[in-house]
Amino acid sequence: MTLPLADATPWDEIWELLEPALGQTLQMVVISTAITGLLGLLLGVLLHTTGRDGLRPLPPVNALLGLVVGIGRSVPFIVLLAAIIPFTRLVVGTSLGTSAVIVPLVVGMTPFYARVVEQALREVPRGLVEMARAAGASRTQTVRKVVLPEAAPGLVGGLTITLVAIVGFSAMAGTVGGGGLGALAIDYGYNRYDGNVMLATVVLLVVIVQLFQLVGDLLVRRISHR
Amino acid sequence: MIEVDTLTKAFRRNGRDHVVLDAVSLRVDAGRIAGVIGPSGAGKSTLARCVNLLERPTSGRVVVGGQDLTALRDRELQAARRRIGTIFQAANLLSSRTVAGNVSLPLEIAGVPRAERRTRVAELVARVGLEDHARTHPAQLSGGQRQRVGIARALALRPDVLLSDEATSGLDPDTTRSILALLRGLRDDLGLTILLITHEMEVVRDVCDQVALLRDGRIVEQGDVGALVTDPDSALGRGLVPARPVAVAPGGGQSWRVTYTADDVDPAWIGRLEHELGTRVALLGASVEAVDGRPAGHVTVALDDPTIDLAERLRGRGLHAARLDETAADAPPAAVADLVAAPPAAGEDPGAVAATDRDPTGEPAGDPAEATDLPAAPTPTEERA
Ligand SMILES: Nc1ncnc2c1ncn2[C@@H]1O[C@H](COP(=O)(O)OP(=O)(O)OP(=O)(O)O)[C@@H](O)[C@H]1O
Ligand SMILES: [Mg+2]
Numbered sequence: 001m002t003l004p005l006a007d008a009t010p011w012d013e014i015w016e017l018l019e020p021a022l023g024q025t026l027q028m029v030v031i032s033t034a035i036t037g038l039l040g041l042l043l044g045v046l047l048h049t050t051g052r053d054g055l056r057p058l059p060p061v062n063a064l065l066g067l068v069v070g071i072g073r074s075v076p077f078i079v080l081l082a083a084i085i086p087f088t089r090l091v092v093g094t095s096l097g098t099s100a101v102i103v104p105l106v107v108g109m110t111p112f113y114a115r116v117v118e119q120a121l122r123e124v125p126r127g128l129v130e131m132a133r134a135a136g137a138s139r140t141q142t143v144r145k146v147v148l149p150e151a152a153p154g155l156v157g158g159l160t161i162t163l164v165a166i167v168g169f170s171a172m173a174g175t176v177g178g179g180g181l182g183a184l185a186i187d188y189g190y191n192r193y194d195g196n197v198m199l200a201t202v203v204l205l206v207v208i209v210q211l212f213q214l215v216g217d218l219l220v221r222r223i224s225h226r
Numbered sequence: 227m228i229e230v231d232t233l234t235k236a237f238r239r240n241g242r243d244h245v246v247l248d249a250v251s252l253r254v255d256a257g258r259i260a261g262v263i264g265p266s267g268a269g270k271s272t273l274a275r276c277v278n279l280l281e282r283p284t285s286g287r288v289v290v291g292g293q294d295l296t297a298l299r300d301r302e303l304q305a306a307r308r309r310i311g312t313i314f315q316a317a318n319l320l321s322s323r324t325v326a327g328n329v330s331l332p333l334e335i336a337g338v339p340r341a342e343r344r345t346r347v348a349e350l351v352a353r354v355g356l357e358d359h360a361r362t363h364p365a366q367l368s369g370g371q372r373q374r375v376g377i378a379r380a381l382a383l384r385p386d387v388l389l390s391d392e393a394t395s396g397l398d399p400d401t402t403r404s405i406l407a408l409l410r411g412l413r414d415d416l417g418l419t420i421l422l423i424t425h426e427m428e429v430v431r432d433v434c435d436q437v438a439l440l441r442d443g444r445i446v447e448q449g450d451v452g453a454l455v456t457d458p459d460s461a462l463g464r465g466l467v468p469a470r471p472v473a474v475a476p477g478g479g480q481s482w483r484v485t486y487t488a489d490d491v492d493p494a495w496i497g498r499l500e501h502e503l504g505t506r507v508a509l510l511g512a513s514v515e516a517v518d519g520r521p522a523g524h525v526t527v528a529l530d531d532p533t534i535d536l537a538e539r540l541r542g543r544g545l546h547a548a549r550l551d552e553t554a555a556d557a558p559p560a561a562v563a564d565l566v567a568a569p570p571a572a573g574e575d576p577g578a579v580a581a582t583d584r585d586p587t588g589e590p591a592g593d594p595a596e597a598t599d600l601p602a603a604p605t606p607t608e609e610r611a
Contacts, residue, residue: 131318134278134389135332135379136308138301145334149322225363226321 008196009188017184018200024098025180025208028170032105033163039110040162041155043069044117045143051118055129055139072111077169080108081176101178105166113162120154121147153224160216164209171205181205228254228277228387228421233286235272235443246272248443249286254436256386259413259420261430261451264440270423273440274391277421278310279303291386308336311380311418315392317372319364325375326351326360332382350378354408370401377408381416388412391423402426406433431455431466431517439465455522458485458546467523472511475528481510481550482527482536488544489520495543496527502539505530526550 009017043065049055050062075083081104085095088103124147132142148155171182181201189198235247246269254260264270275281277288279295288295295306319328326347333343351360354374364372373393380388390409394402410433412418422434430437430451438448439462447454447462454463475481492498500507507527514523529536536547 125316125318127314127316127318128320130280131312131314132331132335134280134307134310134312135335136304136306136383137335138304141335145331146320150320152322223322226365 008194011196014196014200017188017197018181018204021179021181021184021201022204022208024178025167025170025182028098028101028105028173028178028180029163029166032102032109032166032170033159035102035106036109036113036162036166037159039106040113041117043110043114044121045148047114047118048121048147049139049143053126055142069111069114072107073115075108077104077108078172080104081172096177098173098178098180100176101170101173101180105169105173108169109162109166112165113158116158116162117151117155120151120158123154124150153220153226156216156223157220160213160220163212163216167205167209167212227256227289227291228252228260228419229287229289230273230277231287231289233273233276233288234284235269235276235281236284246443247276247283250440250443250445252438252445252448254419254421256419257413257417258435259410259422259433261422261424261434261437262440263424263427263430263437266425268440269443270425270440271391274312274389274421274423277389278307278312308332308383309385309387311383311385311388313373313376313380313388313390313393315395317364317369317376319372319375319379321364324361324363325356325367328364328375329378329382332379336383346382350381353381354378368401369397370405373397373401373405374408377405377412381412384416386417386419388418388420389423390420392425393422394424394426394429402429403432409433427465427468435518437462437466450518452489452518452520452522455517456485456487456489456520456544458487458548466517467513467515469524470511470513472526475510476508477530479508479528479530480532480534482529482547483550484525484527484536484540485546485548486514486522486524486544487546491521491544493521495540495545496525499539503529503534505534 047062047065047069050058050065052059052062054062081101084104084107087107088100089095091103092099094100128146128150129142132146137145170178170180171185173180173183177183181204185198185201188194189201230250230252233247233250234245236243236245238244250269250273252260252262262270262273272281276283277290277295279288279298283296286296290306290310293306295303298306320331323331329347329350330343333346338346348360351357354377356371356374356378359367359371364375367375376393388409393409394405397405406429409420409422413420422429424430434451436448436450437454439446447460449457449460449462451466454460455466457463469483472481496507496509507529510526510528512523512525514521514525516522527536540547
């Protein structure tokens with residue numbers, strides 16, 4: 001297929017293209033990260049507490065959760081995107097557009113963050129859990145008052161990593177008409193050989209990722225007192 | 227009051243049951259401080275963990291404050307644990323909370339309202355002398371200060387009973403003394419019953435009313451500290467006031483080892499003895515100190531005349547005398563290290579340790595690192611050889 005070589009978009013017009021795309025990307029990333037954070041936290045806590053050394057060991061439940069998470073993590077995102085279209089339609093009523101991308105992003109990233117959470121919780125010293133139990137804490141209180149606060153730096157750091165990964169995966173959203181910076185880069189930069197748009201989106205993505213990472217790191221430093 | 231009744235705990239490992247506690251019975255009356263001492267791996271921590279049921283006993287009962295903890299369900303157990311304060315070796319402080327926040331934790335768990343929490347925390351932080359550090363995070367505290375925070379936290383819910391597992395291990399002697407003084411003060415002021423797990427004889431001697439020696443999961447000897455130190459037959463007593471190296475008897479005289487066996491020994495007994503015998507009594511070594519408020523320990527003296535029977539002369543004065551070569555043959559443990567850190571030889575009944583004495587030349591077989599704070603004093607025989 002030969003497309004007429006479009007002239008590169010002039011620099012003073014680029015922002016008009018970038019602005020809506022940036023808005024779409026931020027929307028996808030922020031909403032997906034928020035939902036992934038909540039679901040992943042829940043799943044991670046369940047994985048941890050039902051584990052062998054957990055507060056309430058339940059081997060069958062733990063094995064089942066592990067399997068679900070494992071499957072979720074081994075399906076490539078691009079495949080997942082297509083494979084769960086019926087589910088996406090069920091949840092948001094459409095399989096196209098920005099909100100339709102949020103569903104696969106959440107489904108794809110929740111297992112990842114759940115493992116990150118499990119890892120962070122595992123690093124809380126056992127002695128602290130023991131101390132809480134000795135002080136008469138229930139299992140729920142132990143998780144809420146001891147395990148989660150002590151793991152907070154790891155949880156926030158892990159969420160930052162998850163968010164950055166979501167920025168990356170959201171670029172694939174173009175395939176389902178999701179819009180955003182990734183779609184823009186492919187549309188203009190790749191399909192139309194518009195080097196200026198390509199460069200501008202890449203720079204913008206780099207800046208966004210750096211900013212999020214910076215904020216995440218600052219937050220971790222603030223809540224960490226080790 | 228704490229009552230442990232024929233407590234047995236077995237762990238399943240590699241398909242085999244390992245008995246870690248074997249029919250342990252122990253009773254600590256209200257307001258008393260009881261020590262549990264023993265070599266590494268004896269089961270001391272397991273015993274402590276069974277007392278608040280962090281570890282469920284395989285059999286036997288644990289009664290704290292009249293309540294049989296082994297009979298309780300989850301929720302009742304949580305309530306019961308709030309009446310037992312626990313202090314850990316590692317302090318186990320939350321790094322995410324300040325000193326005040328850590329002390330406040332048990333109060334939050336028990337649902338104490340915020341205003342009440344605040345006053346109680348201030349009170350507790352002051353009680354352990356950390357007023358200036360209420361807003362400090364644990365990472366900025368010294369080991370002794372961290373331990374104080376742990377103690378304040380253990381006291382938060384006004385428990386009747388305090389469990390302490392190696393709370394002073396890893397602290398320097400001065401800090402250890404100050405922590406022990408704090409615990410003793412708490413007992414005196416609040417009438418707490420304290421179960422103190424330790425591997426240091428000095429801790430037992432300085433603060434405990436009673437002590438049990440745990441070895442291989444069994445209580446080998448137990449009793450009141452005051453009674454044990456004055457019992458010449460008690461291995462534990464000799465461990466509490468260990469023999470120190472003594473000088474060589476001048477001019478081939480006869481050396482005697484004199485043990486204090488009563489609490490009303492005449493402090494001037496050596497002078498009196500010289501006067502009665504009309505001969506001089508050479509003092510070769512002594513380790514006499516106040517244990518539980520009374521003098522206890524050993525004195526080694528020498529008499530020029532080997533025919534004098536000092537044992538006979540000192541009987542009835544609260545002093546037990548034995549010829550030193552006799553003592554050597556029937557030797558007491560070389561030091562606390564030998565008593566506490568050495569596992570019994572293969573096939574030896576640990577129960578026999580209290581009665582029979584161990585080879586005085588035998589090196590303490592325990593972990594050398596364990597033994598460093600229990601320096602092995604050479605026996606008199608070694609010294610004279
Ligand atoms: N959860 C467990 N599972 C299996 N074995 C255990 C467990 N806890 C303790 N043990 C075993 O029980 C024995 C006693 O351990 P414990 O920690 O009570 O000893 P200790 O007297 O406190 O020693 P230390 O002075 O070193 O702290 C050890 O042999 C240990 O391996
Ligand atoms: Mg221990």
